[in-house]
Amino acid sequence: GAVVSQHPSRVICKSGTSVKIECRSLDFQATTMFWYRQFPKQSLMLMATSNEGSKATYEQGVEKDKFLINHASLTLSTLTVTSAHPEDSSFYICSAELIGGGVLETQYFGPGTRLLVL
Amino acid sequence: GIQVEQSPPDLILQEGANSTLRCNFSDSVNNLQWFHQNPWGQLINLFYIPSGTKQNGRLSATTVATERYSLLYISSSQTTDSGVYFCAVGYNTNAGKSTFGDGTTLTVKP
Numbered sequence: 001g002a003v004v005s006q007h008p009s010r011v012i013c014k015s016g017t018s019v020k021i022e023c024r025s026l027d028f029q030a031t032t033m034f035w036y037r038q039f040p041k042q043s044l045m046l047m048a049t050s051n052e053g054s055k056a057t058y059e060q061g062v063e064k065d066k067f068l069i070n071h072a073s074l075t076l077s078t079l080t081v082t083s084a085h086p087e088d089s090s091f092y093i094c095s096a097e098l099i100g101g102g103v104l105e106t107q108y109f110g111p112g113t114r115l116l117v118l
Numbered sequence: 119g120i121q122v123e124q125s126p127p128d129l130i131l132q133e134g135a136n137s138t139l140r141c142n143f144s145d146s147v148n149n150l151q152w153f154h155q156n157p158w159g160q161l162i163n164l165f166y167i168p169s170g171t172k173q174n175g176r177l178s179a180t181t182v183a184t185e186r187y188s189l190l191y192i193s194s195s196q197t198t199d200s201g202v203y204f205c206a207v208g209y210n211t212n213a214g215k216s217t218f219g220d221g222t223t224l225t226v227k228p
Binding site: 034038042043044045046049091093095106107108109111112114 | 151153158159160161162163166204206215216217218219220221
């Protein structure tokens with residue numbers, strides 16, 4: 001099946017620093033990737049839709065200057081949490097949309113990145 | 119926006135038992151997926167099922183789009199089935215632009 005990787009899997013940083021998370025589709029091309037955030041014991045909340053070669057589309061309430069998304073190629077999207085604060089601590093998960101033969105199939109998720117801001 | 123309600127919120131089973139998880143949604147959808155999140159956080163997609171019935175081994179799912187619900191059946195449960203099961207629905211062509219339910223936490227005891 002399709003594989004999506006994320007790096008790093010876990011990061012601890014000091015308040016005020018920026019953290020970059022990479023999401024890669026390893027064996028397929030993804031024109032569209034998605035970034036989610038999940039707090040403990042809660043569901044996934046969509047943060048933004050990342051489109052290759054164009055600006056990301058952010059969900060209501062998500063600060064685009066805080067969470068910078070770059071989708072520079074068909075296999076890589078990055079999420080940068082700028083000037084991170086303790087309230088940004090969360091589990092960040094990316095997914096990539098698989099389209100086969102022009103038909104939407106499903107989305108595949110990366111393993112997630114646990115961010116802890118001290 | 120669309121509301122997604124999953125039931126039950128928690129379920130404890132003995133190994134070998136069967137179970138049915140439900141997902142109700144408030145509006146018409148054209149994509150619906152079931153996922154299993156394991157204890158390490160990895161989400162595994164089980165079914166892409168905007169309508170109809172599908173089966174994969176011990177798991178099967180049915181979506182009745184006109185009545186706005188989907189069911190996930192787990193038969194002969196195993197301890198490795200433990201985790202959180204999410205239903206995610208959407209109404210545009212992006213499978214990922216979906217609204218997730220709050221999940222059902224399944225614990226299968228040996």
